[in-house]
Amino acid sequence: MIPVTLIATAMSPAWAITNGSPDLTAHPQVGAVIGDKPNGDGTWSYCTGTLISPTVFLTAAHCAEPGQKTARVSFSSHYRPGDKVYTGRYVLDSRYKDESALHDLAVVVFDTAVPDIKPARLPTEGLLNRLEAGSDLKATRFTPVGYGALASTKGKHGMRLTYTDTRNQTSISFENLTRRWLELSPNPSKGDGGTCYGDSGGPNFLGGSTSDLLVATTISGDGEACRAATNYNYRLDTPSARAFLGKFVTLP
Numbered sequence: 001m002i003p004v005t006l007i008a009t010a011m012s013p014a015w016a017i018t019n020g021s022p023d024l025t026a027h028p029q030v031g032a033v034i035g036d037k038p039n040g041d042g043t044w045s046y047c048t049g050t051l052i053s054p055t056v057f058l059t060a061a062h063c064a065e066p067g068q069k070t071a072r073v074s075f076s077s078h079y080r081p082g083d084k085v086y087t088g089r090y091v092l093d094s095r096y097k098d099e100s101a102l103h104d105l106a107v108v109v110f111d112t113a114v115p116d117i118k119p120a121r122l123p124t125e126g127l128l129n130r131l132e133a134g135s136d137l138k139a140t141r142f143t144p145v146g147y148g149a150l151a152s153t154k155g156k157h158g159m160r161l162t163y164t165d166t167r168n169q170t171s172i173s174f175e176n177l178t179r180r181w182l183e184l185s186p187n188p189s190k191g192d193g194g195t196c197y198g199d200s201g202g203p204n205f206l207g208g209s210t211s212d213l214l215v216a217t218t219i220s221g222d223g224e225a226c227r228a229a230t231n232y233n234y235r236l237d238t239p240s241a242r243a244f245l246g247k248f249v250t251l252p
Contacts, residue, residue, distance in 0.1 A: 017144060017145070017146050017148060017150065017168035017169060017170045017193055017194075017195060017196070017199060018149075018150060018170070018186070018193045018194050018195070018196055018226045018227075019170055019186070019191070019192065019193030019194070020144075020150075020168045020169055020170030020193040021168060021169065021170070022077070022078075022166060022167070022168055022169075023077060023145055023167040023168055023169040024077055024167075025077065026145075026169060026209055026210050027120075027145045027167070027169065027203070027205070027210075027212070028075060028077075028117050028118075029050055029051040029052075029075070029117050029118060029119055029120045029212065030048065030049070030050050030051075030075075030120075030145045030146070030167055030202065030203055031048070031049055031050070031051065031057060031073045031074055031075040032044075032045035032047075032048060032073065032074050032075075032076075032079055032147040032165065032167070033045060033046055033047040033048065033049060033059060033063060033071055033072070033073060033108075033201070034046075034072040034073065034074050034079065034085055035072075036072070038081075039163070041163060043163040043164065043165045044079055044081070044165055045074075045079060045147040045163070045165050045198060046063065046198060047059055047060060047063035047147075047198065047200050047201045047202075048145070048146040048147050048148065048198065048199050048200065048201050048202030048203075048218070049073065049108065049201045049202065049203075049217075050119075050120045050202070050203040050214055050217075051075070051114055051117055051119045051120065052107075052119050052120055052122060052214065052245070052248075052249055053119050053248070053249045053250075054113035054114055054117075054119060055088075055109060055110045055111075055112070055113050055114070056107050056108075056109055056110075056119075056248045056249050057073050057086075057088065057107060057108040057109075057110070057114075058105070058106075058107055058201070058214075058217065058245070059071075059106050059107070059108065059200075059201030059202075059217070060104050060105065060106060060200045060201030060217060060218075060219060060234075061092040061093055061096040061103070061104045061105055061106040062096075062099070062104055062200065062219075063106065063200055063201050064090055064092060064106060066098075068090050069089065069090060070087055070088065070089060070090055070108075071087070071088065071090040071108045072085045072086070072087050073085065073086045073087075073088070073108055074086075075114070075117060076167075077166065077167045078164070078165060078166045078167070079147070079165040079166075080165070086108075086110050086114055087110075088108040088109045088110040088111065089108065089109045090106060090107075090108055091106060091107050091108075091109060091248075092105075092106045093105045093106065093244045095244075101180075101219060101220065101232075101234075102180075103240065103244070104217075104219055104234055105217070105234065105241060105244050105245070106201070107245075107248050109248065118212070120203060120205075120212045120213070120214040121212050121213045121214065121252070122214055122236060122245065122249070122251060122252060123206070123213065123214070123215045123236055123237040123252070124237065124252045125237055125238075125239065125242055125251075126237055126238075127206075127215065127237045128177055128182060128215060128235060128237050129177070129237075132177050137174050137177060138174055139174075140174055140206065140207070141171050141172070141173065141207065141208060142171070142172050142173075142174065142182075142184055142204050142205065142206060142207075142215075142216075143169055143170070143171060143172075143204070143205040143207065143208060143209055143211055144169065144170055144172055144184075144193075144194070144195050144199065144202065144203070144204050144205075144218060144231070144233075145167060145168070145169045145202055145203050145205070146167070146168065146195060146198065146199030146202035146203075146218065147165060147166065147167055147168070147198055147199070147202070148163070148195060148196045148197050148198025148199035148200070148202075149161035149162055149163050149196040149197045149198050149226055150162050150163070150164060150168065150196075150226075161196070161197055161226070163198060169209060170192065170193025170194070171190075171191070171192055171193065171208070171209070172184045172185070172186055172187075172192045172193065172194060172204075172231065173185050173186070173187040173190055173192055175230055177235075179238070180234065180235060180238065180240070181216075181232050181233065181234065181235065182204065182215065182216040182233040182234075182235050183230050183231070183232060183233070184204065184230070184231045184233060185229065185230055185231070186228070186229075186231070194221065194226070194227075194228050194231055195218050195221065195228070195231050196226035196228075197226075199218045200218055200219065200220075201217055201218065202217065202218045203216075203217060203218075204216040204217065204218060204231075204233045214236065215235070215236055215237060216233035216234055216235050216236055217233060217234045217236065218231065218233055219232050219233060219234050220232045
């Protein structure tokens with residue numbers, strides 16, 4: 001994923017949901033990006049994303065392999081080989097540069113609409129700034145959702161991550177807002193969870209466990225794998241993000 005030095009002074013690579021629970025049917029618009037062959041542990045998903053229109057799936061640019069033109073997406077809450085998969089064009093923000101956090105957005109565009117799934121809502125421009133100005137942001141809860149690793153353990157051969165190809169969610173607290181980033185902090189005293197490898201591109205919903213208002217996408221975190229002190233999420237209410245998204249969907 002993204003190397004430490006290219007995002008911020010304390011950041012480490014892009015981040016599954018930790019200290020969370022199965023999402024089940026709460027967020028059917030959240031899907032997994034599925035590989036063409038299984039990973040070494042037998043699982044298939046490698047990134048997460050969200051359906052933002054019947055034909056457009058939002059994820060992260062850094063999830064793409066060099067030269068990748070298409071991607072496969074499953075909306076199964078627990079992916080198994082043979083489940084329905086939608087294949088579409090993988091389009092990166094043209095401003096994104098390899099191993100850079102800037103403009104780290106991509107969409108998968110399907111030829112036909114994904115049926116029976118209501119897309120997530122996108123924020124109005126500057127929504128998070130307005131909430132911060134009104135002092136509402138500090139008390140706001142956010143809900144990350146993803147298919148990433150659920151835990152990590154250290155072994156003699158390095159970090160071992162546990163993947164299950166399952167969509168999970170958790171709750172997380174606000175930490176800070178910058179021009180590009182929504183920084184969220186897994187606060188143990190509040191029972192918070194966080195994100196880990198495989199959650200990249202996945203949503204951070206504004207509000208509780210059933211919210212469908214997508215305000216930022218998971219990019220990275222600081223600290224050890226699955227134990228980040230801060231989760232860094234790319235804001236979708238900025239002019240820069242909206243310039244890319246507006247090419248594919250009608251924005252509020």
